[in-house]
Amino acid sequence: MKNIKSKLAISIVFLFSSLFFSCQENEDPNSISQGEMIVKFDNYVGNQNMVIDEVGSTNYRYSNANGQEFNLTRFGYYISHVRLEGPNGEVFIDEMNASADAKQIKGYYRVVQGESDTYNIHLKNIPAGQYNKIIFNLGVKEDGIQEGAVGGILDRAAGAWFWNWNSGFINYIIEGHSPASLRDENRLQIHIGGWKNIPSADENPQRFFDNNVEVSLPFDATVMVSETMRPSPHIIMDLLKVIGDTDLAIQNNIHSPAAAVPFVQKLAEAFVVDHTHQ
Amino acid sequence: MKYNLTTRDRLIWPALLFVVIVWVGCVSESDEPILSLYRFEKPSHFPEPTYTFQNNDVNEKGFNLGKMLFFDPSLSRDGSVSCSSCHVQSHAFADTWLHPFSFGVEDREGVRNSPPLFNLAFQTEFFWDGGVTHLDFAPILAIESEIEMDESFENLVHKLNNHTQYPKLFKEAFGVEEITGPYVLHAFSQFMLLMVSADSRYDQFVKGDQNALNQEEIEGLLLFRKHCESCHREPLFTDLSYRNNGVQKTITDLGREAITEVAQDRAKFKVPSLRNIEVTSPYMHNARFEGLLQVLNHYTEGIQEQVNIDPLVFKNGKPTIQLTDPEKEKIIAFLKSLTDDNFINNPIFFNSNE
Numbered sequence: 283m284k285n286i287k288s289k290l291a292i293s294i295v296f297l298f299s300s301l302f303f304s305c306q307e308n309e310d311p312n313s314i315s316q317g318e319m320i321v322k323f324d325n326y327v328g329n330q331n332m333v334i335d336e337v338g339s340t341n342y343r344y345s346n347a348n349g350q351e352f353n354l355t356r357f358g359y360y361i362s363h364v365r366l367e368g369p370n371g372e373v374f375i376d377e378m379n380a381s382a383d384a385k386q387i388k389g390y391y392r393v394v395q396g397e398s399d400t401y402n403i404h405l406k407n408i409p410a411g412q413y414n415k416i417i418f419n420l421g422v423k424e425d426g427i428q429e430g431a432v433g434g435i436l437d438r439a440a441g442a443w444f445w446n447w448n449s450g451f452i453n454y455i456i457e458g459h460s461p462a463s464l465r466d467e468n469r470l471q472i473h474i475g476g477w478k479n480i481p482s483a484d485e486n487p488q489r490f491f492d493n494n495v496e497v498s499l500p501f502d503a504t505v506m507v508s509e510t511m512r513p514s515p516h517i518i519m520d521l522l523k524v525i526g527d528t529d530l531a532i533q534n535n536i537h538s539p540a541a542a543v544p545f546v547q548k549l550a551e552a553f554v555v556d557h558t559h560q
Numbered sequence: 561m562k563y564n565l566t567t568r569d570r571l572i573w574p575a576l577l578f579v580v581i582v583w584v585g586c587v588s589e590s591d592e593p594i595l596s597l598y599r600f601e602k603p604s605h606f607p608e609p610t611y612t613f614q615n616n617d618v619n620e621k622g623f624n625l626g627k628m629l630f631f632d633p634s635l636s637r638d639g640s641v642s643c644s645s646c647h648v649q650s651h652a653f654a655d656t657w658l659h660p661f662s663f664g665v666e667d668r669e670g671v672r673n674s675p676p677l678f679n680l681a682f683q684t685e686f687f688w689d690g691g692v693t694h695l696d697f698a699p700i701l702a703i704e705s706e707i708e709m710d711e712s713f714e715n716l717v718h719k720l721n722n723h724t725q726y727p728k729l730f731k732e733a734f735g736v737e738e739i740t741g742p743y744v745l746h747a748f749s750q751f752m753l754l755m756v757s758a759d760s761r762y763d764q765f766v767k768g769d770q771n772a773l774n775q776e777e778i779e780g781l782l783l784f785r786k787h788c789e790s791c792h793r794e795p796l797f798t799d800l801s802y803r804n805n806g807v808q809k810t811i812t813d814l815g816r817e818a819i820t821e822v823a824q825d826r827a828k829f830k831v832p833s834l835r836n837i838e839v840t841s842p843y844m845h846n847a848r849f850e851g852l853l854q855v856l857n858h859y860t861e862g863i864q865e866q867v868n869i870d871p872l873v874f875k876n877g878k879p880t881i882q883l884t885d886p887e888k889e890k891i892i893a894f895l896k897s898l899t900d901d902n903f904i905n906n907p908i909f910f911n912s913n914e
Contacts, residue, residue: 382615382734382742430612430696430749431742438700439717439741446701446713448819449693478693480820489820540821 315410317507319366320514321403323393324556325357328522332357334396338467339459346522350530352460352470357521358394359454360435360443362426363419364405369504372411380426384434390426392435414504416515420549421453421494424477443473448538450477453493454549456525463534470530474546476539491539495549501558514559523552597908598623600681603758605766605795609681611695611753616746618753621733624912626751628729629744631911635716636709638665643702646674649909652836652900653677653755660847664708671707671813673847676840678757678903679833682796688829688845690802691819695752696745717741757835757903758795762894766795773897780894787881788891790872791831797898802828803870806863807844815845826868838899852895856888 325332327344335341335353342351364376378389394400426436427450436451438444443452456472463470476493505513524545525533536542598620602609616622629635633642646662647653654676655662661670672688686692692701703709703716720726720739730736734743762781764772773781784792793799802816804827816825829845843849849858859881863874873880883891 382740382746383736384740428612428694430615430694431745433740433742437741439714439744441714442741444700446692446697446704448691449697487822487824489822489825538821 315509316407317410317509318512319405319408319413319505319507320512321364321405321416322514322516323401323403323519324516325393325395325519325521327354328520328526332395332521335458342459342461344522346528346530347526348462348529350460350462352458352462352530354395354456354458354521356395356455356457358392358400358443359420359519360422360451361391361393361403361418361420362389362422364389364391364403365417366405366408366413367415367417368411368413370412372409372413374405374408374413376405377407378425380429380432380436382431382433384437387432387434387436390422390435408507410508412504412506413513414501415498416501416517416555417496417498419494420497420553421475422451422477423492423494426451427477443475445473445475445537450475450539453495454524454545456521460530460534462530464531465534470534472525472533472536472542472545474536474542474549476542478539491543491546493539493542493546495546497550497553499553499555501555503558503560505558505560511560516556516558517553518556519553521552524548596620598754600753600756602681603756603763603795605763606679606758607682607796610684611681611749616696616749618750619733621729622747622750623754623908625726625729625733626747626749627909627911628726628913629747630751631913634719634723635703635711636665637711640665641709643699644911646670646708647677649906650904651676651839652757652904654840657841657850660842662708664705665710668707668710672845673842675832676836677752678755678835678900679796680755681753683800685800685830689816689819690830695749696742698752699745699748713741717744720744754908755903757900759902760835760900761897763795763900765897773894776890776893777897778894780890780892780897783883783887783891784894787883788834791870792834797834798831801831803831803872804828804866804868805844805859805873806866806869807846807848807858808866809864811867813845824868827866828868834895835898836900836904838896839904852892853888856883856891859883860888 330344332354333343334357335355337355339353339355342353344353345351363378366372366374376389379386380390381387391403392400422436426432434440436442443455444450445452452473452475454474456470458470459468460470461468474493476491478490479492480489482488499517501515505515507513536545598618600609600613600618630643633639633645635642641664646655646659648656655674660673662674663669675688680695684693686695686698687701692698700713703711703713717739727739730739730743733747736743761772791799791801791803802825808827811827814826816828817823837852841850843855849855859873860879860883863869863879865874865877
């Protein structure tokens with residue numbers, strides 16, 4: 283009888299412990315200290331600060347290498363899959379999650395010129411240590427599209443840059459006016475998107491273009507992340523690196539992956555880490 | 561060996577069972593009854609669905625909300641057309657034969673025949689050119705198209721948030737205080753995912769009921785398998801590929817080329833399913849044929865040499881498919897056995913808006 287009671291007791295303990303553990307969320311072992319980093323994005327057109335003008339504005343603030351004047355009425359880009367690397371093998375991979383619930387979205391960011399709260403990307407839960415390089419994807423890859431409808435900055439109804447006819451996001455958007463463009467309202471629209479690749483095989487040509495771009499930027503100095511140290515790399519993006527040589531009389535209406543390829547090849551070079559605040 | 565249930569067994573097994581139940585309960589967190597009219601069930605003879613159910617599982621409230629949206633003309637810019645205007649259940653959710661091209665707001669005429677809606681959980685690309693790569697995104701294109709509902713998705717969601725009923729219904733279905741785009745799309749998908757058509761006489765036949773098809777229809781099935789199956793593959797009756805079957809006399813619609821941006825895809829369109837084909841006249845993206853005999857005649861003698869013409873239907877300067885008139889009749893008899901009366905009359909899809 284005693285034996286049965288002890289078995290019963292063991293069973294009950296086992297039962298409740300399994301109840302407890304089975305519903306408990308996994309927690310990080312708190313032994314690893316963590317810190318944060320704020321990555322600042324600052325957009326320029328050559329050496330001029332980027333300013334967004336009203337649609338219809340004829341105030342042409344900028345000009346390209348061909349002497350073609352233009353202004354900007356909308357500019358921005360998506361960033362995802364952020365990764366940090368350090369000199370001693372430190373690696374931080376920003377968590378990614380695409381969800382209908384805007385609060386559950388992780389790892390997707392959008393820099394929108396004119397909305398200053400979007401200029402800073404706040405990275406959290408970075409293992410303490412040294413870092414000297416940031417790598418990110420410019421755009422939204424398949425994992426942000428093929429999970430289906432997503433919320434927040436990826437919600438078309440909330441202003442996400444999303445193609446309805448060829449599902450996918452506009453990774454990098456340029457809109458404005460240029461007297462060089464003979465379209466109605468001298469319109470300038472360069473929408474760079476595309477996430478799929480079907481490579482060429484046999485006599486078949488490549489179908490679709492994955493216009494996501496990996497940007498890899500060394501810091502000017504190694505920075506330290508800890509519970510008390512929150513460094514801030516300052517990234518500068520120069521639009522003239524992308525459209526400086528473009529003939530805006532011809533290339534003023536880009537709306538598909540293949541047409542965007544010539545621009546995509548220049549995107550990675552438009553970004554540079556200017557300096558880092560420790 | 562005779563098995564004796566010892567005291568230990570009596571205690572351990574219920575305890576283990578309980579642990580398993582608790583564990584399963586934590587994983588699935590489902591309080592829905594397992595058997596329900598409003599659950600998606602894969603027909604036994606179908607492939608695995610490709611829809612992302614893990615992000616949007618179908619339930620009664622979400623389904624009914626999707627249905628209410630589907631039948632609601634206030635979603636269009638001027639309140640004149642709903643999804644159901646061009647997707648009619650008695651025609652397997654294609655448009656009626658009266659509208660070879662559907663009419664959108666202000667009677668704007670479309671440019672391609674409205675496709676039927678069923679078995680969407682098994683498809684990976686949508687519309688005739690396959691430009692939409694997930695079912696959730698399909699409604700956006702119809703809503704925003706100037707020749708269809710001509711409403712921005714942004715404004716549609718704004719209208720729903722100011723509606724007398726929708727905010728409450730979205731809260732009940734999805735637990736959200738504010739309606740946002742993805743939940744509207746999830747509701748649409750829930751309604752469309754249950755549009756499963758797998759109960760035609762053909763289906764009963766392949767599942768073992770030898771009497772479901774008559775002799776002529778069985779002969780038609782065998783002819784179909786010989787001449788049509790390579791593109792219209794069972795059980796979906798499409799291989800989901802894009803092909804030019806020569807249906808445009810002169811190419812005005814680029815079809816798949818507009819999506820892939822290569823000339824090799826010019827004039828290619830998605831191979832449509834042939835399920836419910838009897839009720840989805842007219843046929844082809846350009847609605848060229850009213851009757852199934854016209855379609856078969858096109859394949860046997862109508863096709864002309866053209867750029868990207870599919871070698872399965874046209875080779876060495878002539879159509880590849882050869883059929884006698886009696887063979888055509890048998891194939892047509894078989895195609896009519898693909899009509900799924902239970903689907904096109906299923907009351908769960910009936911309009912229940914006021």
